[in-house]
Amino acid sequence: MNMLSEAAVEKALDKKMNEVAYKMIGKDVSVYYGEKRALFDVNLNVRENTVTALIGPSGCGKSTFLRTLNRMNDTIEGCRVTGKITLDEDDIYDKEIDVVELRARVGMVFQKPNPFPKSIYENIAYGPRIHGLARNKADMDQIVEASLQRAGLWAEVKDRLHEGGTGLSGGQQQRLCIARAVAVSPEVILMDEPCSALDPIATAKVEELIHELRANYTIVIVTHSMQQAARVSQRTAMFHLGQLVEENDTDKMFTNPDDQRTQDYIMGRFG
């Protein structure tokens, strides 16, 4: 008994000394689609320069939560969000916040690759142009190259920057979308099942990319694949029926979760 409490105290001290930096803090977040409630008082914090994986069975609310983080739910008819979400110190649902600015800081990569029907170059340049990030053509070239480099796509496309983005393979398209998100230099990148439409080789490349991006960005990723969550993330949050079941270090989640439901889900007993 004594030993255990001592260990607990030590752990608490440890935590305090390391002082976790939180990029985004969600407090009592609930989401309603019309009459239907999709998310119940979720308290989830996103750590800086960390990959946080959101897992759970279909319809559990993980994508909904992800979309609250850059207010993409605003585009859905009849959707209502309550609770409080902060990015650094700013309440992102505050009236003063410009959603356009927020989305420049919190980028998003979608489930299905959705390059614009424009050239590769124009796809990347789209965001910087809207936000006025480049002073001249040379600047823009620089941004496009750097973004493609970051997304690991530069070598593959540098000779056909002015060909259509939709002509790339599925995996390349998804990396193009990641490069497009990176181009506006966001602080957080949200990924909604970014590999669900890709084959295993393309998936491996994107996962590798997520690993590298972690150094510069805070990443939140929704995934259906346990293995993927285990491979790419440091923290994992488990959702079920619109509630946050458990949030923990990924290592712990996949070896010794606190909650029985997490264990069952990871073992494949439901979902």
Added chain:
Amino acid sequence: MSTPLILLILAIIAIVCYVVGTRHALAIAGGLSSKLHSRPGYYGSFVAICAVLPAAIVLAAWLIASPLYINSTIRGGFPEDVKARSEAEQGLAFGMVNSLARGMDILTLDEIDRVGSNPAELRSALGAKGVALAGDPEPYMVESAGDLNAMNKISNRVMTAVVLIVALIGAGLSYTRISHRFRARNRVERVILGALVVASSIAIITTIGIVMSMLTEAGHFFGRVPAWEFFFGTVWDPRFAAAGASASEGQFGLIPLLLGTLYIGFVAMLVAVPVGLFSAIYMSEYASPKLRSIAKPLLEVLAGIPTIVYGFFALTTVGPFLRDLSSSINGIATGDFANFIQAQSVLTAGFVMGIMLIPYVSSLSDDIITAVPRALRDGSLGLGATKSETIKKVVMPAALPGVVGALLMTASRAIGETMIVVLAAGVAARMQLNPFEPMTTVTVKIVSQLTGDLEFTSPQTLVAFALGITLFVITLCLNIYALFIVRKYREQYE
């Protein structure tokens, strides 16, 4: 028996066959329809079809063939001196015989006796009954008319008998074929398939027929007037007054009409495209579902207004308004209150036609804009673009090919539009570029060439067919090109 009566009897036969066939099939199965290959109703339908379909075909064939045969026989029986006359005169004589025959059917026996074979009296007696004759009938005509009536009577009796016998044979044969394993459903469905094929071929065959007849008539026209003069002529002067006088054929230059058509269409598109596109963007991107559900049908009601009503509107409201407006402006500017916009002008017609085209542009573009995948909008919004930036830079460029297709289709409507231009554009075939002056279009000229009482062999009327085929080819090309573009665009997202 009259044809409607025969059809009624056939219908009754069909109903009886259906009921009897269904009952019989059930009886064979011992009341348990699951023992049959098909549902009992199919057996009933099969018997009904076997009874009625061949009978109906025989009826149709008879109705077509019998008058042909009888007519040629009657004509063959005309006296030699009549046969020696021209084809047209023979036709006239035969027309008389036909009217006589119809009239003699109405007259009672007494009346026929009374009139006897006095042509003049016969004519007046028939006139009293409402059958007008072109002239006094000649004796041989009365005789032929009698023959005609007799032959028709016989033909009708034989036809009735044959049709009914065929129906009964069909019913009987099919009735005996009903058994457990007989695949009535497959047969009935094959007949239905045939009906569907026939229905769809009718539209296609009709189109081909119309094009063919236009081509033939246009061919006659080009026999009189060289094609080169028609397509490249710059003067439209058909010389109605002199029609028939062989020396003056008139000048049939297409260019002024084509120019007018394109000019008015262009003005119409200038009005319709911006308004239609903006309303489509509002409807598809900004309007709340509630507003959309009310506004969109309302907008589409505009498309249902008959174009003559628009023409009316142009003639009585827009035209005079523009004319008065122009004279006021002129008066303020120069002190001279002369109007510089004519009541009938390119501007009036183009403006009203543009109003008419708005719902086409907006409705078609709305569908195309809505079809742009949501993923593209999300991608743009997710990068921090505003709604308006997303529409301008992502949605509209993605929808552009489809929208262009829609605009081409609209343009082909503008070119083919008739009633508005007839009332609002004027009839003067002129080559000029002042939108305030009247001009005329191909469609207006088709109307005015055909609404005279000229005979159908003069180039003055035949030119309408040449104009028609030209218009047809232009709109066909536009439509095909538009479909091609729209289809190519669809492939992008499928």
